[in-house]
Amino acid sequence: MEMxxxxxxxxxxxxCCVLVALMYAHAGWRQRADAxxxxxxxxxxxxxxxxxxxxxxxxxxxxxxxxxxxxxxxQDSPLSLEHFPSGSVxxxxxHLKHRGAK
Amino acid sequence: MSFLNRxxxxxxxxxxxxxxxxxxxxxLTIVYSFVVFLVASVVFFVLSLKREATLALRDxxxxxxxxxxxxxxxxxxxxxxxxxxGIRGVQRAKPRLWGYYYDPTSGANYTVIASDDLKESPGEVxxxxxxxxxxxxxxxxVPFKAHDGSFVNLKVKGVMASExxxxxxxxxxxxxxxxxxxxxxxAESATDIVLSVRNQKEFATIAxxxxxxxxxxxxxxxxxxxxxxxxxxxxxxxMVVVVLTGALLAFVILxxxxxxxxxxxxxxxxxVLKAIGWGTGDVLLMKFWEGAxxxxxxxxxxxxxxxxxxxxxxxxxxxxxxxGWSVLYPKFALTPILSAFHVGSIFVLTVVPYxxxxxxxxxxxxxxxxxxxxxx
Numbered sequence: 082m083e084m085x086x087x088x089x090x091x092x093x094x095x096x097c098c099v100l101v102a103l104m105y106a107h108a109g110w111r112q113r114a115d116a117x118x119x120x121x122x123x124x125x126x127x128x129x130x131x132x133x134x135x136x137x138x139x140x141x142x143x144x145x146x147x148x149x150x151x152x153x154x155x156q157d158s159p160l161s162l163e164h165f166p167s168g169s170v171x172x173x174x175x176h177l178k179h180r181g182a183k
Numbered sequence: 184m185s186f187l188n189r190x191x192x193x194x195x196x197x198x199x200x201x202x203x204x205x206x207x208x209x210x211l212t213i214v215y216s217f218v219v220f221l222v223a224s225v226v227f228f229v230l231s232l233k234r235e236a237t238l239a240l241r242d243x244x245x246x247x248x249x250x251x252x253x254x255x256x257x258x259x260x261x262x263x264x265x266x267x268x269g270i271r272g273v274q275r276a277k278p279r280l281w282g283y284y285y286d287p288t289s290g291a292n293y294t295v296i297a298s299d300d301l302k303e304s305p306g307e308v309x310x311x312x313x314x315x316x317x318x319x320x321x322x323x324x325v326p327f328k329a330h331d332g333s334f335v336n337l338k339v340k341g342v343m344a345s346e347x348x349x350x351x352x353x354x355x356x357x358x359x360x361x362x363x364x365x366x367x368x369x370a371e372s373a374t375d376i377v378l379s380v381r382n383q384k385e386f387a388t389i390a391x392x393x394x395x396x397x398x399x400x401x402x403x404x405x406x407x408x409x410x411x412x413x414x415x416x417x418x419x420x421x422m423v424v425v426v427l428t429g430a431l432l433a434f435v436i437l438x439x440x441x442x443x444x445x446x447x448x449x450x451x452x453x454x455v456l457k458a459i460g461w462g463t464g465d466v467l468l469m470k471f472w473e474g475a476x477x478x479x480x481x482x483x484x485x486x487x488x489x490x491x492x493x494x495x496x497x498x499x500x501x502x503x504x505x506x507g508w509s510v511l512y513p514k515f516a517l518t519p520i521l522s523a524f525h526v527g528s529i530f531v532l533t534v535v536p537y538x539x540x541x542x543x544x545x546x547x548x549x550x551x552x553x554x555x556x557x558x559x
Contacts, residue, residue: 086202087194090476097483101526104490108519111494115518118346119238125347127242129296130279130377132408134236135313135352138292139508141283144353145294147403147411148249148375150256167507174411176403 137167219485236412278373313352352513474541
């Protein structure tokens with residue numbers, strides 16, 4: 082017997098729901114599996130006194146945004162007149178913005 | 184049972200109607216899915232990075248004291264550590280030596296730290312996994328260009344674990360003597376001073392005291408470090424807002440196009456249906472299913488594809504933006520963070536407006552006389 086279009090569509094939606102449920106299950110599993118790795122990162126960061134994630138190594142204020150200077154023209158503030166592409170991805174650390182406004 | 188049959192029949196008719204305009208609806212679904220995919224990818228990526236930062240930096244120094252000179256971060260005299268230790272509540276004040284090194288051979292920037300681990304190992308370095316990768320084969324020794332232009336070969340003691348790459352990829356750890364010699368670093372100066380404070384409630388008081396006693400310094404609190412990453416990948420800033428604005432505008436155009444009216448063909452279809460006995464409710468139900476079919480399909484395809492993109496595909500679409508000009512880039516996989524709130528928000532923001540925008544103009548067309556609709 083040929084399947085009706087509505088049945089095919091509902092089957093598709095059901096399959097999507099199952100995939101979303103699997104997505105949640107996978108996320109839970111990965112969180113448990115990655116716990117040791119996260120612990121290693123926290124230990125290394127704590128031990129060496131690291132202050133930032135190593136996401137952007139092209140400019141010092143994007144490598145260590147939390148250590149960046151106050152806004153100095155053309156340099157050292159994410160999103161200032163920007164030279165490096167990664168500066169467009171980064172926002173201004175709140176403590177710099179706050180103090181800069183004073 | 185009759186209710187289910189009615190829904191099923193109307194859904195059958197709706198799907199057939201959508202398939203009659205296959206090209207247009209397929210293109211719409213693809214674009215719609217891509218918009219959902221972009222928004223969901225950004226949301227997943229940002230959530231995971233924020234969590235990563237919160238967990239990885241939870242043991243970062245409690246307070247860091249930098250010296251400022253003419254608005255710029257300057258070297259801090261080591262004697263400041265004594266003054267800082269004298270502040271009530273400060274348990275420990277430790278001067279740190281760190282800086283950046285540009286490797287002219289690879290064009291990469293490294294973060295160099297004088298480490299206590301290598302106190303007894305002059306002439307040796309420990310490398311972050313990214314540095315080792317960038318340097319390629321170094322056969323046990325790596326050359327560093329010193330301040331006077333000469334090259335100093337340092338023996339590689341080890342490479343840091345790849346699990347920690349997200350925080351340590353670009354690190355070069357070396358002995359304090361080597362650090363000072365390499366950069367001609369003044370003997371009685373440090374880059375900054377880190378303080379240990381046991382009572383978290385005292386952070387603000389101690390920071391105020393530091394600002395008072397050493398006015399040429401600025402204290403940075405751990406809370407500020409952690410909040411930095413909330414702001415760095417905040418949805419209101421940087422590239423995130425560019426992506427979200429683009430997606431939002433796409434939705435506005437989509438919804439506006441739908442809400443401003445139906446095509447002549449769609450109007451005629453409604454007129455014919457009404458003429459052969461369909462009620463206004465049936466027409467609205469059909470239009471509801473039409474909107475739901477397109478938006479639900481796009482939502483599921485977009486969200487699932489975004490999950491695969493961020494957590495299985497190493498967020499390859501974002502990579503060019505993240506790498507920027509970096510020669511050295513850490514290899515890392517993000518841990519999935521799925522919040523019902525965020526997935527729910529994506530659903531509400533994408534499925535609901537489209538479905539509503541489909542029903543409203545149909546309701547207008549369905550309530551007028553079928554003869555007038557067909558003649559229009």
